[in-house]
Structure formats: C-alpha cells, structure tokens
Amino acid sequence: MGDWWQRNIIEPGKLPLLLALTAFVLTFLVTRVITRLIRAGKGPFGNVESGGVHIHHVVPGVILTIVGGFGAAASAWHEAGSAISAVIFGIGAGLVLDEFALILHLADVYWTEAGRKSVEAVVLTAALVGLFLIGFSPFGVNDVSQDEEQDRFGVILNIVTNFVFALIALVKGKPRVAVFGVIVPVVALIGAVRLARPGSPWAKRFYRHRHRARARATLRAYRHDRRWAGPRRAFQDWIGGRPDDEPARSLEHR
Numbered sequence: 001m002g003d004w005w006q007r008n009i010i011e012p013g014k015l016p017l018l019l020a021l022t023a024f025v026l027t028f029l030v031t032r033v034i035t036r037l038i039r040a041g042k043g044p045f046g047n048v049e050s051g052g053v054h055i056h057h058v059v060p061g062v063i064l065t066i067v068g069g070f071g072a073a074a075s076a077w078h079e080a081g082s083a084i085s086a087v088i089f090g091i092g093a094g095l096v097l098d099e100f101a102l103i104l105h106l107a108d109v110y111w112t113e114a115g116r117k118s119v120e121a122v123v124l125t126a127a128l129v130g131l132f133l134i135g136f137s138p139f140g141v142n143d144v145s146q147d148e149e150q151d152r153f154g155v156i157l158n159i160v161t162n163f164v165f166a167l168i169a170l171v172k173g174k175p176r177v178a179v180f181g182v183i184v185p186v187v188a189l190i191g192a193v194r195l196a197r198p199g200s201p202w203a204k205r206f207y208r209h210r211h212r213a214r215a216r217a218t219l220r221a222y223r224h225d226r227r228w229a230g231p232r233r234a235f236q237d238w239i240g241g242r243p244d245d246e247p248a249r250s251l252e253h254r
Contacts, residue, residue: 014133016072016086021129023090024097028122031057031098036241039111058102061095064088097122111244116233119240124179131183168192173200197221 037043048055068089075081100121101109109115162185169191170178181188195217196202207214237243 016082017129017133019083020068020086020090020093021126021133023087024094024129025126027091027094028098031095032240035110039241054108056099056102056108057095058099061092061099064092065096066092068092093125094122097125111241113243115243116236116240119236123239124176128179128183131180162188165189165192168202171196171200172202173197195220 034043034045038045038047048057068085068087068091071085072082072089075085096103098118099110101115101117104117105114110118162181165185165188166178166181169181169188172191172194173196174191177187177191181191195213196207198207198214198218198221203214203217207217
C-alpha cells in the first residue's frame with residue numbers, strides 16, 4: 001500500500017510527511033471537538049487534573065513530539081518505523097500547536113481572543129506542509145535541472161534573493177506573507193514591494209518623514225483589515241470555536 005502511494009500519489013520518500021500531516025490535522029480537529037464539548041458541558045469528556053492542577057494537552061503533545069521526532073531519526077531507513085514515528089509526531093504536534101497561544105502568553109488564553117493565535121498557527125503549519133508535500137521547495141528551488149545543479153552560484157543567488165524578499169515582507173509587518181513567501185517566491189516578492197503596515201519596523205524607519213506614504217499605508221491597512229477581519233474571524237470561530245470575553249486565567253485551571 002505504501003509503495004502504491006509513493007508511486008502514484010506522492011513523490012518518493014514523502015509518505016511519512018503525508019502521514020504526519022494527516023495525523024496533525026485530524027488530531028487538531030478531534031481535540032477541538034472534545035474541548036468544545038467540555039466547554040459546553042456535553043459528552044463524557046472532562047479536564048484532566050492531578051493534585052488540583054489542570055494537565056493541559058500540550059503536555060502529552062510535547063512527549064509525543066519528542067518520541068516521534070527521535071523515533072523518526074532512529075528509523076530513517078526503516079519504512080514501517082518511519083511511518084509510525086511520523087504519525088506519533090503528527091499527533092504530538094497537533095496537540096502542541098492547539099495550545100500554541102498558551103505557550104506564547106504563558107497563560108490560559110484558550111477560549112479568549114488571544115487564543116485565536118493557536119488556530120492561526122495550526123492553519124499556517126498545515127498549509128506550509130501541504131505546499132511542500134505537493135512539490136514546492138523552500139526558497140523556490142523547484143525542478144532544478146542537471147545544468148542548474150552544476151551552477152551552484154545561480155541556485156545560491158536564487159535562495160538568497162527570495163530570502164531577502166521574505167525578510168523585507170516580515171520587516172514590513174507581514175509575517176504570514178513572509179512565511180508563505182519562503183515556499184512560494186512570488187508571494188515574498190509581492191509582500192516586499194507593497195507598502196508596509198503602519199507600526200511595522202519598516203514604516204517606523206522609512207515612513208517617518210514621508211507623510212503621504214504613511215497615510216497611504218494606514219488607509220490600505222484599514223481597508224484590508226475591514227475587508228478580511230470578519231471572514232478570518234468567522235473561519236477561526238468555525239474551526240476552533242468562538243472565544244469568550246473572560247480574561248486569561250492562570251495555567252493551573254481553565
């Protein structure tokens with residue numbers, strides 16, 4: 001079955017990555033369903049506690065990620081072991097990134113506005129891994145011919161140029177564009193040439209005395225946020241659940 005997948009569906013050697021991605025996405029979705037049921041007081045599920053301390057699912061997630069990662073390294077030349085390790089790693093990564101906001105803020109922000117960062121991290125990770133899985137290579141080095149492989153200077157120049165574009169997009173206050181730009185070069189180029197977001201390091205440095213550029217950047221950011229903030233929030237609420245207005249609580253209780 002694995003050989004058939006690698007011959008007909010995906011590139012050779014990428015089956016473990018497919019398994020890890022599938023396990024990652026399914027784990028996140030199942031976890032969100034369970035936590036939403038716990039939040040609503042439905043079903044047989046409940047929070048796991050030990051000595052009055054709430055054990056967040058990021059804890060078993062870290063353990064599984066470590067086991068899966070080291071297992072993959074130890075079984076790199078064993079197909080079955082590599083596949084099993086990939087699934088374990090994907091499950092662990094799904095549990096960890098589902099509580100990415102908790103790690104970032106060191107507070108239980110799971111059902112708060114700040115908790116949306118977890119959903120963003122999961123969607124971004126899944127999208128990037130999916131792009132790599134279907135054939136996109138980091139920094140745009142795709143389908144390199146034999147002549148191009150010999151021309152190492154050209155390949156290095158391509159990598160450096162795209163990295164610079166992605167870095168500029170990041171400094172301009174566009175982290176999502178910068179991350180996707182590492183995989184898809186044209187995205188990094190667009191993010192690099194367009195106006196920076198107000199408040200970004202680029203805007204503070206280069207728009208300080210350019211009042212027209214600062215005004216255009218502010219207007220463009222306002223229009224962009226007004227157009228996409230609603231759909232983005234609706235998408236995040238649909239996937240992860242609607243946050244409440246309660247302040248973040250300590251890590252011992254949710």
